[in-house]
Amino acid sequence: MTSGEIVDASEGDVGSARSGEKSRRDILDAAARILRRRGYHATTLRTIADAVGIKAGSIYYHFASKDEIIAAVMNDGVDAVRRAVTEALAGLAATASLEERLETAVRAHLHALLEFGDYTSAGLKAYSEAPEPVRDAARPHRLAYEAIWDRLAEEIVAAGATGTGVSARSLKLALLGMMNWSPEWYRPDRHRVDDLAREFTALVLSRRG
Amino acid sequence: MTSGEIVDASEGDVGSARSGEKSRRDILDAAARILRRRGYHATTLRTIADAVGIKAGSIYYHFASKDEIIAAVMNDGVDAVRRAVTEALAGLAATASLEERLETAVRAHLHALLEFGDYTSAGLKAYSEAPEPVRDAARPHRLAYEAIWDRLAEEIVAAGATGTGVSARSLKLALLGMMNWSPEWYRPDRHRVDDLAREFTALVLSRRG
DNA sequence: TAGACTGTCTAACGTTTGTTAGGTCAAGTC
């Protein structure tokens, strides 16, 4: 809890299928689910253990500390949304318009955040609560993801497709803001990700590029 | 901590000047300052007491529980930003354009959130971490404030001043999102509220109303 | 079949948290 560094325990690729691998994944799944709804401090090792069906002490067979679990969830979450957005953009025709590309990226981000799994939203919520070492471990993952939006924002500004005098930096921050704030108000029975993606895109891209 | 309801201890008007009133205000100030930077759980009664220069137990002379303090800070914060935005809009000439009005409101909101005092940003950060009763006590204050943005968004959509197919509801959520996410990235030495307000307005209002 | 390894459990530890009961002491009131 007190000491220095958090080892990056996020899963680059799915490991082999030993018996303990399942428990390890179960622990991360439960942690993400609880983290998403309750936040960093309310996500206790005993709560996680209960959800998995083991005892709190047994978690230490798989992880060295609580913060290692949190960091793994956070980083897996950022990596997941980065892959989702990257693949969605890669699936587009080379002739796709700027509007199509932005809407696709926004939809992929919102989908990862609001509908698919708990990791991304869990990481987003936990980040501001988590202690410094956890945030430090997450920073490289975040920067790698934000680079996608840096490039998109620069394209939009260069094309003159948004309001005059808007810098690419501010455009990126505004886009990430309106998307990342959505867990605060999104209700599956009241909103649809496709609609939101279309509206957010139209909002930003009033001048067609 | 466990039980039911949180009495609304926010200060509608500044009370008379008894000796204990200063301590009470000091406690709220310290709580807001710590809450803003550290969040709900890291804001402990002993930390608050230390900052004020009294002992933790003495806080209970002024407040019935920790959550009563948190709720008071949160509600004062929302009321403060509501007053700030309302007064800024009221200070505008009756002939002010829609663009002027939106930029003024955005600037007042960002100013309250990023530069003026700790209450508003503290409340924003604590809200998602706080237990249900605290959030319940905050809801009326939040709704009263959001009504301002509901009306502004409806005006903008009615004037056709933003992207086509954007609902007033989504416009409000997008605006609040890009503004309320700003504490995550704002640095006083790197950004200026006036610039951000101008850019956010231009972003949303590409079609002049 | 002996021994090592895996995965989990029990049972505690030290710390921190919100909270409370009861005491203290100066300032104001009758």
Next chain:
DNA sequence: GACTTGACCTAACAAACGTTAGACAGTCTA
């Protein structure tokens, strides 16, 4: 000058937290 009140303190409480040590059963390996 007795008494009340306001404002604070001391000292503890139970609960919850992350974490650890050591035991135990099942499975794999030599």
